[in-house]
Amino acid sequence: MFQEHRDRDEDQVEAYGRDWDAGDGRGGADGGQDLHPHTGELAEVGALIEEDPLTALLAAPRRRKTPAEAAAAGIRGPGTPGTMQPGERASVMIVAQSSGPEDGIEEALDWIEAFERDCGLLLDTEATASFAVASADVLQDGLCPPRTESPAELVEFILFEGVWYHRGNVPAAPPDDNGVSAWGWMYHRAISSARPDALCSIWDVYPLPCPGQG
Template sequence: MRPGKRASVMIVAQSAGPDDGIDEALEWIEAFERDCGLVLDTEATSAFAVANADVLQDGLQPPRTESPAELVEFILCGGVWYHRGNVPTAPPDDNGVSAWGWMYHRAISGARPDALCTVWDVYPLPCPGQPC
């Protein structure tokens, strides 16, 4: 991530229901900021995709392309942050899809049906007095 450049974060909430799921996602965005040592532009940072896991799971098949995983840089699943450099390996029969594509699939397919899945655009601000 670079200051002023958009990054996308997918959060699979563990809470049941949309209200609790959004509250949890907001807490995770704040944790992301702290964990990464960032200051996010709160006016620019926003959720741009929201769906219950059961909607995303309906008809979900093993991935055959990188889409939609290619659209996100970080995934929070089971309370763990993942990025392209730290994901479980793809299965032996990976359909030519990267471990990152499979991580996205695992996050959606393994979510509770009533879990709220959100994708956020986050915009880090420059770090005053520090090289970023």
């Protein structure tokens, strides 16, 4: 069963922006797992859209690719924890290359499952859940060059054009960087350069604590 997000506060929800719809878990293998309902502060600020069609797609039964099938399709994890820490929740943004929400959801699920298998840390995979989903054209509407680190500072990995990025492997910021880090510009680039009908999704993952860690 999916873990409830009880530690998301209103500031974090606002940081991503209202163009993102609240995610609602993910479809289980062969339809054997129900959607996880977001609760706590996230629901209180009205971000949960129960009838959202993207949420319904996450609930649809699906057959998960085997590791061999995913690897043959070029779908792999990052192979490194980046800045993730054992025992601390982390967020991952996936920008699908597929066209449309149906294929975008399927692609995002394939990538997050590959991330779970190979990210350099053991994860509580039953706790993995989508936090937010949106079409790229919605996020691109009115998008301006970044002037703060938010919301990039809330994300540890970005999957863009089939490549996993983290703070240690991103392209340099432009000369006129507005005082924003290369990571902040990577977040902006991923959204601004995405095909308009691409699906963007943010996932919460939960690295397990190290032995003896409180």
